[in-house]
Amino acid sequence: MSLTPRMRRITLHAPQLTDYELLRPDDFFALLIPGPAGLDLPADGLVGSSPRGVADLIGDRCRPELRWYTVRAHRPDVGEVDVDIVLHGDHGDHGDHSDHDHAASGPGGRWAATVTPGDVAGFVEGNGLYSPTDPSGRQVFFADVTALPALSSILTSPEPAPGVAALGSQATAHIEVDHDSDIHPIATGATVHWHVRDGGPPGLSIPRVLDGVAPEEISYAWICAEASLVQEARRFLIAQGGVAKELITFSGYWRQGEART
Ligand SMILES: Cc1cc2nc3c(=O)[nH]c(=O)nc-3n(C[C@H](O)[C@H](O)[C@H](O)COP(=O)(O)OP(=O)(O)OC[C@H]3O[C@@H](n4cnc5c(N)ncnc54)[C@H](O)[C@@H]3O)c2cc1C
Known part of the structure; x- marks a missing residue:
């Protein structure tokens, strides 16, 4: 399908x-x-x-x-x-x-x-990575189209993880896609922003997106996407925002120009 x-x-x-x-x-x-x-x-x-x-x-x-x-x-x-x-x-x-x-x-x-x-x-x-330390705090998600299945599951799960309540508007997701046609709506109470790349390289939206984020309010970040987008978002949150490394879960789901064996 x-x-x-x-x-x-x-x-x-x-x-x-x-x-x-x-x-x-x-x-x-x-x-x-x-x-x-x-x-x-x-x-x-x-x-x-x-x-x-x-x-x-x-x-x-x-x-x-x-x-x-x-x-x-x-x-x-x-x-x-x-x-x-x-x-x-x-x-x-x-x-x-x-x-x-x-x-x-x-x-x-x-x-x-x-x-x-x-x-x-x-x-x-294998076992997933999603593990917010403070589930009721402000959670931020960065994903691309390969991490859309994982992010959709997290955002729509009635019980995202043992003991964790369903995510509401305190959670914000940023999803970078290549084209408008990659957008696949997610039925969630979380706030979802789609960023269309239209031919640009992965990671294009990170500085623009993070401009509006108050990193001190972030209790947990989940970043899964192309490796350079992940690296850029993580670096930005740690270096510019002072977000503690242990509050960030991340994985390079694929790497441009290399096979993900
Ligand atoms: C934990 C985890 C969960 C994942 N879940 C999903 C999932 O649910 N759905 C999903 O589609 N992917 C998912 N991925 C990503 C997927 O494993 C990679 O995209 C993988 O590289 C695809 O393998 P391939 O054989 O098609 O290409 P590879 O043999 O790995 O790579 C061949 C070429 O294709 C390029 N390439 C690979 N993926 C993409 C892409 N998405 N867009 C453009 N170019 C690409 C590579 O850079 C390389 O040049 C996940 C990865 C991880 C680590």
Whole structure:
């Protein structure tokens, strides 16, 4: 199912997903992407293994590519997980094309663009990062389109984390997208600002956005996006705003020009 011209929702099904438990709203997993020889997953011995460990248990001929994605929804009763994947590079339908849009595709984007019902892939769970120290304080989020699934889960979850109430207008989210068509509304009480890049490099909106933020009021920041945007936002909050490092959770979800293996 297409959520936007370049974001596809894919449903994974496995009996084991009935026992799987989400710990945090931004929980993620390693997707094991089969090569041309398919994916010969070992039947046992996977419990407790890291994603890399699991991939290493698979013989050379069938060794998968590994990429990270967010669990957008989990339906334990039917053993299903939804994942929303950005179709970038040649697989994205962007309308107008800038140099930035023409970035190469990778195995994750290719898989998402071409996968069909019944295809097999591997799922190895990981744990999300969202962990506000003062859940009732002012929270700020920075994301790009790859972190939109995680951010949407955080902002719409009735119970974002154990003991944390649903987020209201004291939370502000800034989302940088390439084009208007990447905007996918989020039903949340939090304040959401969309920043359209229109062909510029990642991180374009950071100085403008942070100009209006009073960093001393920030009790927690969650920054997940392209690595340079993350670095810039974090640096700005710490250096210019004096926000304590331990109040910031961050992850470079992808890096321009490099594969995220
Ligand atoms: C914890 C975590 C959760 C994530 N959740 C999601 C998610 O739910 N949905 C999602 O779509 N992504 C998500 N990502 C990001 C995703 O893992 C990366 O975008 C990954 O690089 C995609 O792999 P690929 O094989 O398509 O491209 P790669 O092989 O990694 O890279 C190939 C080329 O494509 C470029 N590239 C990679 N991603 C993009 C992009 N989005 N736009 C433009 N160019 C790109 C790279 O810079 C490189 O030049 C997540 C990452 C992490 C770490």
